[in-house]
Amino acid sequence: MSERIHGQTYAAQGLKLPGGQKTLSPDMQAWITGLDVPDNDMGAKMVSPYMQSTWIYTAVSVMAENLAQIPFRISRIGSGGARRIRSLRGSSDPRHRQFCQRALGEGIIESGEVVDLFDNPHPTMDRTLFWEQVTSWDALCGEFFILALDESDGVVDLKDRAPRVRRMITLDTSMFWHIVTGHELQAWRYTGSPLMSPMPSEILAPSEVIHSRKVNPYLYWRGLSPLQVAMLPASADYAASMFMKGMLMNNADTGIIATTEQNLTPEQREQFTAALRERKRKAGTADRPLFLSSGVKIERPTVSNVDMQFLETRKFSCGEIASIYKVPMSVMGFGESKVGALSGGGNALNEDKLSFVEQNLAAKCHRYELAVDPIVKSFGDDLVGWFDIESLPIMQDARRTRVDTATKLFAMGVPFNDINQNYGLGFRDLPWGNQGFLPFNLQPADAMEQPEPAEDDPAQPDMPSRPAADDDDETPMAGMRRLLGGMQKAEGRRQNETRSPDTKLLWQRHMRARAAAVKMFQRKVGKVLNDFQGKVVAKLNEVHLEQVKAGGTKQRGLVDLIFSAADFGNALNLVLTHPIEAALAQAGAEAIQEVGSMDPWEMPPKEVAEFLAGRKQAIMGVGGTVREQLNTSLEEGYEAGETTAELAARVQDVFKDLRDGEAMRVARTETNLAFNAARHSAFADASVEYKAWLSSHGPRVRPGHADAEETYIDAPIPLDDPFIVDLDGEGEQMLYPGDDSLGASPGNIINCQCIQLAAQKTGEDAESETFNVLGLGVMRFGKAESRKQKAEVGHGCAK
Numbered sequence: 001m002s003e004r005i006h007g008q009t010y011a012a013q014g015l016k017l018p019g020g021q022k023t024l025s026p027d028m029q030a031w032i033t034g035l036d037v038p039d040n041d042m043g044a045k046m047v048s049p050y051m052q053s054t055w056i057y058t059a060v061s062v063m064a065e066n067l068a069q070i071p072f073r074i075s076r077i078g079s080g081g082a083r084r085i086r087s088l089r090g091s092s093d094p095r096h097r098q099f100c101q102r103a104l105g106e107g108i109i110e111s112g113e114v115v116d117l118f119d120n121p122h123p124t125m126d127r128t129l130f131w132e133q134v135t136s137w138d139a140l141c142g143e144f145f146i147l148a149l150d151e152s153d154g155v156v157d158l159k160d161r162a163p164r165v166r167r168m169i170t171l172d173t174s175m176f177w178h179i180v181t182g183h184e185l186q187a188w189r190y191t192g193s194p195l196m197s198p199m200p201s202e203i204l205a206p207s208e209v210i211h212s213r214k215v216n217p218y219l220y221w222r223g224l225s226p227l228q229v230a231m232l233p234a235s236a237d238y239a240a241s242m243f244m245k246g247m248l249m250n251n252a253d254t255g256i257i258a259t260t261e262q263n264l265t266p267e268q269r270e271q272f273t274a275a276l277r278e279r280k281r282k283a284g285t286a287d288r289p290l291f292l293s294s295g296v297k298i299e300r301p302t303v304s305n306v307d308m309q310f311l312e313t314r315k316f317s318c319g320e321i322a323s324i325y326k327v328p329m330s331v332m333g334f335g336e337s338k339v340g341a342l343s344g345g346g347n348a349l350n351e352d353k354l355s356f357v358e359q360n361l362a363a364k365c366h367r368y369e370l371a372v373d374p375i376v377k378s379f380g381d382d383l384v385g386w387f388d389i390e391s392l393p394i395m396q397d398a399r400r401t402r403v404d405t406a407t408k409l410f411a412m413g414v415p416f417n418d419i420n421q422n423y424g425l426g427f428r429d430l431p432w433g434n435q436g437f438l439p440f441n442l443q444p445a446d447a448m449e450q451p452e453p454a455e456d457d458p459a460q461p462d463m464p465s466r467p468a469a470d471d472d473d474e475t476p477m478a479g480m481r482r483l484l485g486g487m488q489k490a491e492g493r494r495q496n497e498t499r500s501p502d503t504k505l506l507w508q509r510h511m512r513a514r515a516a517a518v519k520m521f522q523r524k525v526g527k528v529l530n531d532f533q534g535k536v537v538a539k540l541n542e543v544h545l546e547q548v549k550a551g552g553t554k555q556r557g558l559v560d561l562i563f564s565a566a567d568f569g570n571a572l573n574l575v576l577t578h579p580i581e582a583a584l585a586q587a588g589a590e591a592i593q594e595v596g597s598m599d600p601w602e603m604p605p606k607e608v609a610e611f612l613a614g615r616k617q618a619i620m621g622v623g624g625t626v627r628e629q630l631n632t633s634l635e636e637g638y639e640a641g642e643t644t645a646e647l648a649a650r651v652q653d654v655f656k657d658l659r660d661g662e663a664m665r666v667a668r669t670e671t672n673l674a675f676n677a678a679r680h681s682a683f684a685d686a687s688v689e690y691k692a693w694l695s696s697h698g699p700r701v702r703p704g705h706a707d708a709e710e711t712y713i714d715a716p717i718p719l720d721d722p723f724i725v726d727l728d729g730e731g732e733q734m735l736y737p738g739d740d741s742l743g744a745s746p747g748n749i750i751n752c753q754c755i756q757l758a759a760q761k762t763g764e765d766a767e768s769e770t771f772n773v774l775g776l777g778v779m780r781f782g783k784a785e786s787r788k789q790k791a792e793v794g795h796g797c798a799k
Helices: 026-032 054-068 079-088 094-106 113-119 127-141 226-249 266-279 310-325 348-377 393-411 416-423 476-485 503-513 515-549 558-562 565-594 605-639 644-685 703-714 787-791
Strands: 072-076 143-149 167-171 176-181 184-190 202-204 209-213 257-259 297-299 383-387 690-694 723-727 730-734 755-764 768-773 777-782
Touching: 054 127, 054 226, 054 310, 054 348, 072 094, 072 113, 079 094, 079 383, 113 383, 127 143, 127 167, 127 226, 127 348, 143 348, 209 348, 226 310, 348 383, 348 393, 393 416, 503 515, 503 690, 515 558, 515 565, 515 605, 515 644, 558 605, 565 605, 565 644, 605 644, 644 755, 690 703, 690 768, 703 723
Parallel strands: none
Antiparallel strands: 072 383, 143 167, 143 209, 176 184, 184 202, 257 297, 690 755, 723 730, 755 768, 768 777
16 A cells, blocks of 8 residues: 555555545554654744744834834814825924924824724724724735724725715725736635634725735735745744753753663663662652663763754754844844943933834834824825834933933034034924024124134233132033133223223124013913903993993093903903013023033022012002003094994004004013013122123114113123113113112113123223223223212113
């Protein structure tokens, strides 16, 4: 008989099958032929890598679990903006990424049908399981399928005009078969069974299936499975692990060899074999003693170096699989946590996690966003679905690290907008961001550049050297003197008439630094004006119509019926509280940096409260200004016999003029007061001894304020002494520009944009004394001309 089972010929063994029909099991056949295991050349064969390979399972599950934890958000952008966002998503241009990040973050929607769909995709799977399955199919098969379903699990055609998607599900890729006719994909055949799938078998149109695949150069319609590449290292790892298992299960015994000089009879061989088998016991149990006779010698074979290579093989196989799936071995749990030299001592594990998110998960997220985009758009063309990768803790840590690096670069004079673009900080480009600044006084870097002094130049003054004292013993003022000493001009000491022409540039830089604060104040004032405009117009219509119905109109008292100056003042005071506090904090931090102190500084809460209380009355007075302008305009309308609509138009014009003029005046005044008050307090805490006045260099400068600059730039005064500033021939005392605590009138305060500078005395001789004004260098002032006489002329600011 010539039937062959597993390569064995029964005729060769002299065996016959009963009736020629039945076959023997492999184990029975192996017993009959005298083999311990079936001799089928199968060995340790890997059939299912995801179940049999530790590293395949770990790599896939790590990707799936980490991606599923990234929040998937829905943003409403607007049809045109949504199309632009979709086209720029995944771009390598930092500007595109920043634009997308800001736009998507500002339009997030928190509820609705589309949000509920992605939170609970299907009754049989939650959000986490959905994305884990999508990632797992993609990693194992190189592709995944998603079906959009209605409420009864019917497949939805996404090309319909208004598809009603209520559920979605991802299914086994091996159950999908592509049907191609004439080089064109006609349909997908899905072969589902009740025990294996929640969906029945059916033929699906391409528009009913979301199919995303990886590149496959061998079959266009399907994706190339990474497992086909990972099978070799996975099989080697599986064989090595089975070898290790065999040794451990055999009590780490590699077997023994029995030798004898005599030929043994079959009976003796059987006795020796039985004795050897009797000796072996299960793993974890000691083997029995062995007694042999007849001159039999027992030898124990040792594990060779080749046999021990399975340990290195497993490490190398793990590395191969990790590289195929782009998952660092440390993230897979293999390897020790070590310190990274390039991270400044940071944990290398965090670096690997960051690389894993940016280079692996980010690319997958972009693919998956594009895949589910038709489902998102079925709820509205202005919707965009996106993975919020930046919300991950590792990305937040990375951003903090980038901000720290950006701070160091900014201190070196690199423009903020360049740093923001190259490091992807996510901020908006700022108007002043294309200019580099030096850290100690926010001077433009190009303005601070000096020519190198000629060697042995007798006209070059000696540069102050840093004392050989410990850094901890250096006072803030000593640091300021050291920093300012390095900024002296090459021409040395200058007289009054030759003072630096850089005062205008310095003033402009300060204005740019506070521009954002001014705009915030202006927006807040404009918001209050807008709110009260609507209320006043509505009240005017109501009151004026009632007067007309009563048989006439009353001019007197109408403005008080439709507008409350007290309510306006209270509302304005309330909305300006936070901007004032923010301006105090910003100005104080800038001032303390200017003088060279590295310690953080904040205005004491008591001083903040006192400053707010001192500004309340002036802010409340803006309501009176609004009332006066409304009353004047309405009186003119009454005299002209205007209708209710015409009077309402007058009210709107008044509020428009206030938004264009009064809002900016209030913004400039309050910003200047807050900035100079905080600067004065910060200078006092930093032990600054002298101060100078920097006037506005705008188109309309009060003569008195311009004179104050001319006087106090060259001849700074002690910090606690008041400035004497002229207004209409009368000298008024001001502790700092904009200060009204010493009785200065509104004409010296409103719309003022002057700045108080820090100064330090650097020298004194019989005829003169010299001061170093922060940002302007050394000034000499003659002793014979007293400051009091100099100040009698009076001083002033922008009207």
